[in-house]
Amino acid sequence: MSRSEAVSEVPAKAARVRCFTDELPLLAGVAAVLGGAVLLMAGDNFALNILATTFLMAGLATAWNVIGGFGGQFSLCHGVFFAEGAYLTANGVVHLGLSPWLSLAPAAVLGAVTALAISWPAFRLRGPFFAIATMTFSEVAYVLANYFDSVTGGAQGIRVPYHAGWLNMIFPGRIAYAWIMLGFLCCCLAASLLLLRSRLGYYLQAVRDNEAAAQASGIDVLRTKLLGFAISGGLTAIGGSVFMMYVRVVDPPTLLTLSDVGVRFALIALIGGVGTGYGPLLGALLVVPLEAWLRASVGAYVPGANLIVLGAVLVLAALFFRQGLAGALDRLLARRPGRRGAAAA
Amino acid sequence: MSALLTVTALHAGYGTVPVLRGVSLYVNAGEIVAIVGANGAGKSTLLGAISGLLPPTGGTIMFRGADVTARPAHRGPASGMALVPEGGRLFPFLTVEDNLLLGGFTVADKAERLRRLNEVMETFPILGERRFQLAGKLSGGERQMCAVARAIMSRPALMMLDEPSVGLSPLMVERILAAVQTLVARIGLSVLLVEQNTVEALEVADRAYVLDHGNFVLDGPARTLAADPRVQQAYMGL
Numbered sequence: 001m002s003r004s005e006a007v008s009e010v011p012a013k014a015a016r017v018r019c020f021t022d023e024l025p026l027l028a029g030v031a032a033v034l035g036g037a038v039l040l041m042a043g044d045n046f047a048l049n050i051l052a053t054t055f056l057m058a059g060l061a062t063a064w065n066v067i068g069g070f071g072g073q074f075s076l077c078h079g080v081f082f083a084e085g086a087y088l089t090a091n092g093v094v095h096l097g098l099s100p101w102l103s104l105a106p107a108a109v110l111g112a113v114t115a116l117a118i119s120w121p122a123f124r125l126r127g128p129f130f131a132i133a134t135m136t137f138s139e140v141a142y143v144l145a146n147y148f149d150s151v152t153g154g155a156q157g158i159r160v161p162y163h164a165g166w167l168n169m170i171f172p173g174r175i176a177y178a179w180i181m182l183g184f185l186c187c188c189l190a191a192s193l194l195l196l197r198s199r200l201g202y203y204l205q206a207v208r209d210n211e212a213a214a215q216a217s218g219i220d221v222l223r224t225k226l227l228g229f230a231i232s233g234g235l236t237a238i239g240g241s242v243f244m245m246y247v248r249v250v251d252p253p254t255l256l257t258l259s260d261v262g263v264r265f266a267l268i269a270l271i272g273g274v275g276t277g278y279g280p281l282l283g284a285l286l287v288v289p290l291e292a293w294l295r296a297s298v299g300a301y302v303p304g305a306n307l308i309v310l311g312a313v314l315v316l317a318a319l320f321f322r323q324g325l326a327g328a329l330d331r332l333l334a335r336r337p338g339r340r341g342a343a344a345a
Numbered sequence: 346m347s348a349l350l351t352v353t354a355l356h357a358g359y360g361t362v363p364v365l366r367g368v369s370l371y372v373n374a375g376e377i378v379a380i381v382g383a384n385g386a387g388k389s390t391l392l393g394a395i396s397g398l399l400p401p402t403g404g405t406i407m408f409r410g411a412d413v414t415a416r417p418a419h420r421g422p423a424s425g426m427a428l429v430p431e432g433g434r435l436f437p438f439l440t441v442e443d444n445l446l447l448g449g450f451t452v453a454d455k456a457e458r459l460r461r462l463n464e465v466m467e468t469f470p471i472l473g474e475r476r477f478q479l480a481g482k483l484s485g486g487e488r489q490m491c492a493v494a495r496a497i498m499s500r501p502a503l504m505m506l507d508e509p510s511v512g513l514s515p516l517m518v519e520r521i522l523a524a525v526q527t528l529v530a531r532i533g534l535s536v537l538l539v540e541q542n543t544v545e546a547l548e549v550a551d552r553a554y555v556l557d558h559g560n561f562v563l564d565g566p567a568r569t570l571a572a573d574p575r576v577q578q579a580y581m582g583l
Contacts, residue, residue: 202443215417216418218422220417
C-alpha cells in the first residue's frame with residue numbers, strides 16, 4: 001500500500017478538532033447572562049458599580065491570563081500597561097480634547113509596544129526570576145508616574161472634567177459603565193478564546209509546559225512569548241482607558257500599587273483557574289463582590305477585618321481549589337455522564 | 346549518493362567541558378542508525394547538537410544537502426528533522442490531541458493537519474483512546490508513543506529518538522521499537538536512535554556506532570557489532 005493510499009484511507013468517523021466557532025455559543029450565553037444581571041440591577045447604583053468593577057477586573061484578569069495562564073509567564077507588571085491606557089486617554093481628553101473612544105486603539109498599541117520592550121530583556125529570566133523582574137518594572141513606572149507630572153499630574157493625579165455624553169464616555173447613570181465594562185470583558189474573552197484555539201495559543205501552552213520540547217517541535221520560544229505578552233499588554237491598556245473614564249480621576253497609587261493592581265490581576269486569574277478560558281471571569285465574580293460585601297459588613301464593625309476574612313478565603317481557595325474555580329466546576333461537570341470539559345475549555 | 350545526514354568532526358560541550366570530541370557519522374535515507382554507549386558517553390549531547398538545542402563548538406552538520414550546523418532548534422521540524430527527546434517531554438497540561446497537533450503546525454493547511462492527526466491515531470490506537478486525556482496522565486509507554494507520534498506529525502525525513510527505552514518495561518521497549526520499524530517501512534523515514542539498551546538497539550538498527558568518552562570507538566552493520574566480542578562484553582553484558 002502506498003503512502004498516499006494510507007492517507008486517504010482515513011475514515012469519515014475521524015473526529016474534528018475544536019475551533020473558535022465552537023466556543024461562540026457558550027460565549028454568547030455568558031454575555032447574555034451577564035447582560036441580564038445588568039438589566040436586573042438597573043437603578044441600583046451600588047450594585048451596578050460592583051458589576052462594572054467585576055466586569056472590568058474580569059476583563060483585565062482574562063488579559064493577564066493570556067500570558068500568565070496560557071503562556072505560563074507570571075507577569076506582575078501589568079499595572080504598567082493599565083496605567084498607560086489610563087494616562088493616554090486622560091491626556092487625549094484633557095490636552096487634545098479628543099473623544100476617549102478614539103484613544104482605545106492607540107492605548108492598545110502603546111500597551112503592546114511597551115510589553116514588547118519590557119519583556120524582551122525580562123524573558124532572559126525564567127519562573128520566579130521573571131516575576132521579580134516584571135515587579136521592578138512596575139515599581140519603576142510608579143516612580144516615573146510621580147515624577148513626570150506634566151503627563152500624569154504627578155502625585156495629585158489627573159482629572160477628566162465632567163461633560164456627560166456618549167461621545168465623551170461620561171454618563172450620569174452607572175448603568176452605561178456596566179455596559180461598557182461588559183463590552184470590554186466580552187472583547188477580552190473573545191480575544192482569549194480565539195487565541196486559545198489558534199496556533200499561537202497552542203504555542204504559548206507548549207512553551208509553558210516545556211520549553212525544550214516546544215523548541216524541538218518547531219516553536220520559536222522567544223517570539224511566542226513576546227507575541228503573547230504584547231497581546232496581553234494591549235488588552236490591559238484598553239482596560240486602563242475605560243477605567244480612566246469610569247473613575248475620571250486617577251493618581252499613581254490607584255494605577256500602579258502592586259498589591260492593588262498588578263498582583264490583583266494575577267490573583268483573580270489564579271482563584272478562578274489559571275490557563276482556562278473562563279477561569280479569570282469566575283475569579284472576578286467571586287473576589288470583587290465578596291470584597292465589596294466584606295467591606296460593607298465586617299469592615300463596618302471592625303476596620304480592616306474585611307481584609308483578614310478576604311485573605312482567609314483566598315488561602316482556602318488556594319488550598320482546596322488547586323485548579324481554581326474553573327477546575328472545580330469542570331470536575332463537578334465531569335462527574336455527570338455526557339458532559340466533558342465545558343468550563344475549562 | 347550523498348547521505349541524508351552527514352556529521353563531520355563534531356565538537357560540542359557544556360561551558361568549558363567538552364563532551365563530543367570530533368565525531369563523524371552519516372545516516373542514509375530509509376536507514377535506522379543506532380548510537381550506543383554507556384552513561385555519560387555523549388549520546389544525548391550528540392542529538393542535542395544535531396537538533397540545534399545545543400550549539401556545536403566545531404565541525405559541520407549537513408542535512409539534505411544544506412549546512413544546518415548553526416541553525417536554531419525550532420527550524421528543525423520544518424526542514425524535516427524531528428527530535429523525540431528523552432522521556433518524551435510531552436506538554437503535560439495539554440491533551441494528547443493538542444500534543445499531537447503541536448507536532449504538526451509546520452504545515453499551514455488545517456485539513457492536512459487533521460488528516461495526519463487521524464492517521465497517527467490509527468497507527469497508535471491507544472492515543473486515539475486517550476485523545477482527550479491530559480498528556481501528563483499517560484503511562485510511561487503511552488507517553489513515549491505520544492512523543493513518537495508527535496514527531497511523526499511533521500512528516501520528518503529524519504526522526505531522532507533519545508533513549509526511548511528509559512524507564513519502560515522490556516515488553517514496552519519492544520513494542521515501541523517495533524512501531525518505529527513499521528513507520529520506517531511505511532513512510533520511508535530514517536531514524537537516528539540513541540540507546541543505552543544495546544541489545545534492543547542493535548536488533549532494530551541497520552548500522553550502529555559505539556560512542557565512548559565523546560568518540561566513536563566502533564562502527565559498522567548492527568549485526569556485525571552485535572557479534573563483536575568487545576561490544577558483547579562492554580555493553581551487552583554477555
